[in-house]
Amino acid sequence: MFKSLNIFLHQGKQFIPDIRNAKAPRVFRGRPVISTEKVDEEAFAGVCPSGAIGISPVSIDLGKCLFCGECERCFPKKVHFTDDTHLATNVRERLIVREGEDKPIEVDRDAIRPEVRKIFRGSLKLRQVSAGGDGSCEAELNATGNVQFDMGRFGIEFAASPRHADGVLVTGPISANMARALELTYEACPEPRLVILDGTDAISGGMFADSPDLDRSFLESHHVDLFIPGNPAHPLTVINGLLDLTRSK
């Protein structure tokens, strides 16, 4: 009894009071800023392992970026990864950061389906489906529920059954063997239901994009409501992304 009380006492205050403005401890590789410095664009694009860098103008697609920092290491004057954790958006195009730009990545309110904010603004239950996920995104999603990030305070939680869920949150590049299970899980959710892609692997396939062992056809037939980039996505990126989607600031 006293032991338990002591443990309680020693925890102090663990929760992060202001999740919206919380900073990840530095160094965090978040939203990149690309300078207008002239570089050999082909060579710059060539260092990226996942083909995230586009040229004329130079851009980085956060839906493909694995945040390995290789481009910053080779071209430190051209690109710098800031500690901005707010990376999630509902418009795929908005994940592309262009040279000379330094503006936050935001959810486009007008592109959100009208029922989403009406129904899910106070409570959101998601069924998580790992489809080839490497375990890191899953670990960070579990961390969103710990006493520090405490996503439950916003009424956002992971449900054990798709029957109790408002949509699926997918991690992993969607392996062929999981394609049907993902479809069935989605179908088991009551309507209206969301599709959320968590992590770069889910958004673009990441390093596995051209693997014959994937089957990403699920994404061709369903609207994606939120893209959350990261390798893995930081808990702050996940929580703030879900809040941006479902409620006004």
Added chain:
Amino acid sequence: MNNNILHVSNGSCIKVADIPVLSYDCFRATTLELMSDKARHCVSYFGYSSAEAIRLMMCIADDAAHDILVFACDVENGARLASAAADCLALERYEREIHENWGLEFEGHPWYKPVRDFMPGKYKFFEMEGEELHEVGVGPVHAGVIEPGHFRFICNGEDVLHLEIQLGWQHRGVESLMLKKKRLIERVLLAEGIAGDTSVSHSTAFASVWESLCGFKPGKEVLWARTLAAELERMANHTGDLGAICGDVAYQLGAAVFGRLRTPIVNFSQRWCGNRLGKGNVRPAYAPYAFTEELRQQLLSDLSAYERDFLEMSDKIQHFPSVLSRLDRTGIVSTEQAESIGAVGMAAKCAGVCRDTRASHPYGVYASLGVQPVVKESGDVLARTELRIDEVKQSLAIVRALLAQMPSFGASECVNIPSAGCPASGSFAIALTEGWRGEICHCAVTGADGELVAYKVKDPSFHNWMALALAVRGNEISDFPICNKSFNLSYCGHDL
């Protein structure tokens, strides 16, 4: 017979031409003879395509002699071979994998079940008949936020008679992409993604294989940084698992405290390398993130705050009857079972089998640390819980010892990334590392042009899923979650 095999050390590279090639009969007999010694176990057994034949490579680690025995055998496409697994259970999954990848037949194999290549929804599970028996299917999508796999239980009332585990849902084609992607950075990122919660130990194994193929000796600070990162990875995962074990027995205080204690460790990883899971911290030939005096002070202060709360909480659960009653004598793996299936890492050490690469085949700077593996005898969930507590304490000591002998790091601002060079032609390299789950083995073979012709990955889960299947026999099905969590095996590491 034993004169015909090559002895290599962990992290070394040899010429393919020097590897003895035996006839299959001799290959099989040598394997069985070697495996009859308890100090030896198979760390990798795989096939690859070479000159109109399939070459089988056998790598058996000798923990007593601290070396790895390597020999090969060439067989024709579609050959029918006598199963070695029929006499040595530890080889059974390797033979199934070779059958699946290369179409060879192993006659007399105990159970020709698909490893990864199955037809979801069409595969016929093992069946038992009996009026009182019923089946319970779980997965691939599970109730928690974890990776997919299918568990098929055959139960008599609440008691589990048999558990069949069907994996393969996560298969992404890691090994074939390793060959297809030619740039080093692509391969490094593939290695990091083999199992994202073990990215440090997997990428260390990759880096070691690559460096030895290139004949490159990494600097002391590089090995030091990898060792430190691996121990932090172990602490973070063990701490998270302890929280999850408490959660599975509905002990909320333990779940909350261990759950939040993982944070300072992963946050430190982020301060060091920019990623909470240590992705990006290991690269062949150099240490990409210098370890500064400021980081050293930060880690020392993080650890002392962590240690007090960790010790207090672990002492509490080790003396708390309502937690202990759920863990004690639940999900037992006997020493005989662990030995027969070739279990590694936690699954082996908790069943009285001392198998820890850090001690038997040291790499990084482990040789200078003299790690004494933690071994538990009871083989139950309690043993796997206490092992984690003891290993965290041990890792704390290791990390502090490392911090006391911190090497100097060169300037971190280097535009030209150091290179290990080019891989030698016609070579074979093997590297073992001890991830937090257990032994990881990476093997690579290069062709005449120095390009990779084979890359083989073995995660500890490859052996240890069988331990989970055995552990739940005779237990209540309601204890399955806690048994599963106590192993916390990797799905993607197995499925590749």
